[in-house]
Amino acid sequence: MISMRSKYGLKALGYMARTTGKDSFLIADIAQAEGIPKKFLEAILLTLKNNGILSSRKGPGGGYSLAKSPAALTIGAIVRSFEGDLAPVQCLSETQQASCPECLDEDTCGIKLVMSDVASAVSAVLDNVTLADMLQKSEFERQKRTQMMDFAI
C-alpha cells in the first residue's frame, strides 16, 4: 500500500499539470480542488520541492510550480519522494545501506533474491510512466465513459 502522502502528492501534481493557463498554484487552492487537508498538503508539497519536483516562490503572486514538464516527471520519482526507495526488504534499500536485522546470511538469502526481482518489476513500471502518461490514461477513461453515455442516449 502506498501512503496517503503519495496519493495526495500525485493528485496535487496531476491538478497542476492538467490545469492549463496557470503555472503558479496556491497551497490552499490545490487543497480545496483536490480535497486534501491544507496543512498536510503543505508538508507534502515541501517534500516534492526538496526532491526537485516542484519549485516555489513566497510572497504575493507566489505559489508552487512544476519544476519540469509533466512528460519529464516519472511516477517513480514522485512516489520515491515519499516512500523512499521502493525496496520490499531493508537489505535491498540503496539509500539506507542496511541489512535486515533478522537475517542470518545475507549473501545467500532466498527472500532477498526473490524480492530483488520484485523491486525490479515495480521500478520498471513506475520509472517508465510519467505524470503526463498518467493524465492521458485518465483522460482516455473519461472519453470512454462519455462515449458510453452518448451511446446510451
Add this chain to the structure above:
Amino acid sequence: MISMRSKYGLKALGYMARTTGKDSFLIADIAQAEGIPKKFLEAILLTLKNNGILSSRKGPGGGYSLAKSPAALTIGAIVRSFEGDLAPVQCLSETQQASCPECLDEDTCGIKLVMSDVASAVSAVLDNVTLADMLQKSEFERQKRTQMMDFAI
C-alpha cells in the same frame, strides 16, 4: 516493505522444505533454528495453516508439515497469507471490495490505472516463483561463494 511475519513465514517454510528426512516439525525447533521468537512464530504458522500452506497434528509426535510440495507452493500464496492481496491501493483490493476513501472519481483515477500495472508486475513475479525455486536460488549463491573460496586457496 514486507512485514516480519512474511519474512519469518518464508524462513520457517524454507527451513522445513530444506530439511530432508523429516516431515514434521515442532514450533520450538523451527523457532530456534531460524532465530524467530517462538510465540510470534506460533501465530505465523497458524496463519499458514489457515491458508492451506501447512498442516498440523497435536500431541506427542505431532507438529507442522508442509501441506504441499515446495514446488507447488508459490511465494505469492505465502506472502499473500500475511499481506492480504498485494494491492498498492485499496481500490485495487479484491478481498476487501472497497474504494479509496479519498477518491473523487474512481473510474478515471490515474493513480489506480498506474498502480494496477504495478500490481500485475508484482504478481507476475511472485506467482511464478515457488518455495523450491527460492531455495534453489539460495543454494546457487551458496555454491558460488564456496567456489570463490576454493579459488582463493
Add this chain to the structure above:
DNA sequence: TATATGTCTATATTTCATGTAGACTAATCC
C-alpha cells in the same frame, strides 16, 4: 510597513506491527 505566501517546529491522535503471557484443547503413551 502591511500583506500575502511559503517554511519550520512541535505535538496530538490513531492505527498497526511486533511481540508476550497464560489459559485451553487435543492427541498420544503408559
Add this chain to the structure above:
DNA sequence: GGATTAGTCTACATGAAATATAGACATATA
C-alpha cells in the same frame, strides 16, 4: 484414564509510524 506433549486461542503490552493540526517564523511584493 491420568500424565505429558504439542498445537490453539484470547488478551494485552509496547513502540513505531502515518495522518493530521496549531502556531510561530521568514520572505517577497506592493
